[in-house]
Amino acid sequence: MKKVISILLVLMMVFSLAACSQPAEAPAPAPAPAPESSSPETPAPAPEPAAPKGTFEGKVAIVTNTLSQNEEEYRSAQEMVSRYGEDKIVHELWPDNFMTEQEQMISIVTKLGSDPEVKALIVNQAVPGTTAAVDKLLETRDDMFIVYCSPQENPPDVVQRANITLQFDELGMGSTIPEQAQKLGAKTFVHYSFPRHMSIVMLSARRDLMKAKCEEIGIQFVDAVAPDPTGDAGVPGAQLFILEDVPKMVEKYGKDTAFFSTNCSMQTPLIKASVDEGAIYPQPCCPSPYHGFPSALGIESVGYTTDAMAQVISETAKKLDESGVLGRFSTWPVPVAMMNTIAGAEYAIKWINGEVGDELDVAVLEELMTEYANGIKVTTTAYSENGEEFDTFRLIMMDFLTYSPEHIIN
Known part of the structure; x- marks a missing residue:
């Protein structure tokens, strides 16, 4: 019994269940156009409109996993749509079974890059195949500001393509x-x-x-x-x-x-x-x-x-x-997956507006994360491998x- x-x-x-920051464990049906429930009994409402934000020229594209694969990532992009509107934030989805749909991933990113109004690309998660898709994008759009969240490909390769890479500190968690x-x-x-x-x-x-x-x-x-x-x-x-x-x-x-x-x-x-x-x-x-x-x-x-x-x-x-x-x-205390999308997108908007330069301003990035965390301190450290430090690859830690x-x- x-x-x-x-x-x-x-x-x-x-x-x-949502998928992890690792490759999806099983294919799931594509989500319906309207947000689904995070509970089988009661639908979860869409994010409430945030306080009005400033404007910026152009658009920011956000690619996330589907609602069925990872609700927090999906909701984080919807929060940015709520803040700035669909005319400023373009939200696209990776295929559920992305491990076997690499060509579709390339097609999604290439389509976004074909719109000259899109100035920045936020990818959460940067699942396997993201780098191939970004390489195709960079053939015609090397002016794009790119943020990788939770990348699953070789870190030294990732930093060559992304302006910012965000990942909770897996190695630090080995102790914490x-x-x-x-x-x-x-x-x-x-x-x-x-x-x-x-x-x-x-x-x-x-x-x-x-x-x-x-x-x-x-x-x-x-x-x-x-x-x-x-x-x-x-x-x-x-x-x-x-x-x-x-x-x-x-x-x-x-x-x-x-x-x-x-x-x-x-x-x-x-x-x-x-x-x-x-x-x-x-x-x-x-x-x-x-x-x-x-x-x-x-x-x-x-x-x-x-x-x-x-x-x-x-x-x-x-x-x-x-x-x-x-x-x-x-x-x-807060969902890091959501924080990464929102802080990464807000930083990209500052870059579009000329408020930050091409060199990563860590203090500004951490300030945006702390703002999302409602004042709870967020710290980041640079990823290092074989004695080489990658300053734009930030490992996140919270209490x-x-x-x-x-x-x-x-």
Whole structure:
């Protein structure tokens, strides 16, 4: 009976999951023209109109994943449309199965570049195939300001094409996530992944750093192999594995076990199982109050404004409190995927208006990020590889939000 219930839970969850900042785990239907729901029960409203912004000459193009692949990225572009209007912000979508649709990706970017009014291109996510598409664009439009968000191709190649590259600090998280897990009471740290993700340099390096940090601070590190969601069992099989394996891990290592997975489709079952077992969950793979928490805890999404985000955080804290695990779950205070699109686009607009030059002004970029984060400090550092530092490739770090009674809005 328990396995049947788990299967039903998986089937309910799979339709509400977004793709990770890694390649999509399974093709999904193209989104309807109107925004869909982030919850199966209640539609999430479109972003509320922001305060009026200044104008600029030309247009900014934003390419995101579809709503079904990653809602936060999709909503971030819609927020920019809300700010400036459809005549200024052009929002295009990558194909759902972008790994097999490289020619379509090239076509999308080439079409945007054929409009001389388009002065800047923001890509979130810069999935595999983005560089080939941008190379085609640069054959005729080397005057375009280009921002890559969460790139999945070789960093030295990326910086040759992008004016700015934005990525949350995967390597820094190799230390911060185990340290946060320890603060939450963890004595064991379980890392779920699979060979395809471990072939990605950043993710593999982060895993090694996590293991080393755990050994340094006295936490047992458990390297757990999960099914690849692109394998024969698909996303449902991977989710079912998580739902069934977490209780086994807790039985073996105790409730003071922290769980982390590299895959987005696993976050909802991982949060749910961790709550049910009274375990610890330091952070989703993509830091955000929206990533996995609402769907795992049955919270109806109420939008993406500052007030709406506070409400989601409050409802999450209430659910965790009811389950007796408040203080054992955390994330970052804002959705980084949304912040990257909005801060990157606003910086590009400043470039179009001549307010910043061709050389990256890190202080201005961080100010735009902090503005989006409602005053919460955002810091960035330059990516370095083999002793070479790439100043335009910025790695983002924020403090944790640990769910506690103070987040509950009465």
